[in-house]
Amino acid sequence: MVTVATAVSVTTRIDTDIVIAGCGPSGALLACLLARLGYGVVAVHAAPRPARIEGLGQRTIDVMRAHGLVRALSAVDKPVRRRAHWGGEAGDYNQEFIVSRDTFDAALIEDARSAGIVCIAGRCGTIQLDETGCVLDIETDDGSIGHVNARFFVEARGRAAPRVRSGGLHGPKTTGLIREVAASGVPGTVIEGFRDGWAWFVSSRNQAFLQIFVDSTQGLPKRDGLAAYHEQLCGHLKHIPQISRVNCTGPVISRNAMSLLSPDLVAGCSLRLGDAAVALDPLSGHGMFAAFGSALAACATINTILQQPGNADLAQKFYSDRAIHAAMRNARIGRDFYRLETAWRDQPFWAARSQWPDDEPAHEPAGSLPASIQHMPVVANSLITEAPVVVTADHPRGVWRVDDVALAPLLEMVRRSDRTGANELVEILAGQLKVRPIQVANALNWLRSAGAIS
Numbered sequence: 001m002v003t004v005a006t007a008v009s010v011t012t013r014i015d016t017d018i019v020i021a022g023c024g025p026s027g028a029l030l031a032c033l034l035a036r037l038g039y040g041v042v043a044v045h046a047a048p049r050p051a052r053i054e055g056l057g058q059r060t061i062d063v064m065r066a067h068g069l070v071r072a073l074s075a076v077d078k079p080v081r082r083r084a085h086w087g088g089e090a091g092d093y094n095q096e097f098i099v100s101r102d103t104f105d106a107a108l109i110e111d112a113r114s115a116g117i118v119c120i121a122g123r124c125g126t127i128q129l130d131e132t133g134c135v136l137d138i139e140t141d142d143g144s145i146g147h148v149n150a151r152f153f154v155e156a157r158g159r160a161a162p163r164v165r166s167g168g169l170h171g172p173k174t175t176g177l178i179r180e181v182a183a184s185g186v187p188g189t190v191i192e193g194f195r196d197g198w199a200w201f202v203s204s205r206n207q208a209f210l211q212i213f214v215d216s217t218q219g220l221p222k223r224d225g226l227a228a229y230h231e232q233l234c235g236h237l238k239h240i241p242q243i244s245r246v247n248c249t250g251p252v253i254s255r256n257a258m259s260l261l262s263p264d265l266v267a268g269c270s271l272r273l274g275d276a277a278v279a280l281d282p283l284s285g286h287g288m289f290a291a292f293g294s295a296l297a298a299c300a301t302i303n304t305i306l307q308q309p310g311n312a313d314l315a316q317k318f319y320s321d322r323a324i325h326a327a328m329r330n331a332r333i334g335r336d337f338y339r340l341e342t343a344w345r346d347q348p349f350w351a352a353r354s355q356w357p358d359d360e361p362a363h364e365p366a367g368s369l370p371a372s373i374q375h376m377p378v379v380a381n382s383l384i385t386e387a388p389v390v391v392t393a394d395h396p397r398g399v400w401r402v403d404d405v406a407l408a409p410l411l412e413m414v415r416r417s418d419r420t421g422a423n424e425l426v427e428i429l430a431g432q433l434k435v436r437p438i439q440v441a442n443a444l445n446w447l448r449s450a451g452a453i454s
């Protein structure tokens with residue numbers, strides 16, 4: 001594998017294994033994972049932008065901790081209360097960890113650097129791809145032009161990634177209008193729906209922001225009219241102004257917030273990652289979790305394509321099936337959440353989002369189809385391979401292992417077994433599989449909750 005120096009000033013030409021355009025959550029984690037497998041990685045990133053504040057759930061924090069993104073973790077604020085006014089009900093739902101994306105993204109880049117990745121501040125230009133690899137042109141922030149030669153190209157520029165014109169899927173056009181407001185009250189977040197959209201207020205240690213999400217199919221006021229428009233939208237809010245006096249102070253920043261599934265997920269020696277592959281409606285609050293998840297899947301996919309080209313088709317199928325499944329499931333969960341808000345159901349904003357992407361259920365009820373054992377691609381030792389998995393109505397891509405116990409052989413054993421005593425069965429299966437009884441019990445619980453066994 002190729003190794004390159006980790007400090008770059010004037011770039012002319014770099015040879016490496018993998019070049020990643022973008023070093024946000026997905027690009028940074030993927031870069032670290034690939035570097036740990038021994039690959040040379042170059043990541044190109046634009047300067048982190050201010051006035052972007054986001055909330056993370058505990059699962060996202062757990063993923064970052066599990067994969068050693070220590071600097072990014074230290075840029076996360078303490079958790080704050082999360083309040084929702086939705087569908088005629090009000091309640092506190094868990095907690096949220098607040099991040100300012102400029103400091104958070106800078107910390108992600110530092111995590112990548114400390115893992116040995118060459119991080120170049122600049123803009124990606126033309127990319128030329130052929131079956132042997134790619135050449136990416138870059139213009140660094142100091143004005144010099146460089147080229148990165150790599151065996152594999154990863155597109156991780158988020159929603160800024162160039163898009164193929166046809167194919168894929170997108171939801172109703174949505175824009176987030178973000179404005180800093182005078183901070184007051186206790187730190188926390190509040191979400192509320194209103195006639196023309198929904199709003200997310202976040203107050204952290206010393207800053208507060210109000211993000212308002214509206215339909216932008218018919219366009220929005222020009223930049224100099226955005227502040228007045230934001231204020232007009234604020235006038236529709238009932239709950240947020242009761243918690244905090246919404247005194248707007250800063251300019252309005254607009255962010256594209258449309259749901260997106262890209263058609264060109266993985267082909268040859270290139271792959272789209274994170275938001276560049278699947279961008280979720282910010283209402284889900286899971287964008288960053290999904291971006292990290294996509295990096296985990298991409299690492300095994302790329303490793304397989306480069307190390308075991310004979311399994312490249314299998315790896316590509318694994319990656320694209322996973323992305324499509326995640327996009328559709330999240331879109332349907334989002335649709336159901338919009339449907340909960342019935343007060344404005346006939347208004348264009350709510351009507352469009354309660355119908356997209358279709359009428360299929362987000363989750364099939366457990367046991368609605370008999371469980372089967374099928375051969376599907378799985379991740380083992382950072383490679384994609386095929387293994388027997390348990391496929392159920394709600395897990396059409398199958399589940400391979402739970403608590404280190406392979407489910408398919410376990411299901412076969414249970415089906416063959418004539419024992420009825422639960423404890424006795426667990427002991428026998430644990431002995432046969434050479435694992436601890438608690439692991440078998442956890443795997444059996446999973447099979448039971450998925451409707452695979454009674």
Ligand SMILES: Cc1cc2nc3c(=O)[nH]c(=O)nc-3n(C[C@H](O)[C@H](O)[C@H](O)COP(=O)(O)OP(=O)(O)OC[C@H]3O[C@@H](n4cnc5c(N)ncnc54)[C@H](O)[C@@H]3O)c2cc1C
Nearest residue numbers: 022023024025026046054055124157158176274275287288
């Ligand atoms: C309005 C809004 C609010 C959101 N709120 C939340 C939230 O509260 N919680 C949550 O979990 N998710 C939220 N999300 C989603 C979240 O921001 C994304 O899912 C996540 O950032 C995706 O990570 P990524 O690495 O794929 O892309 P990004 O985070 O977009 O990173 C892209 C990278 O590409 C680089 N880049 C871009 N253009 C170029 C270029 N031309 N050349 C070189 N580099 C370039 C950037 O510098 C950056 O490093 C929100 C999204 C929106 C739009």
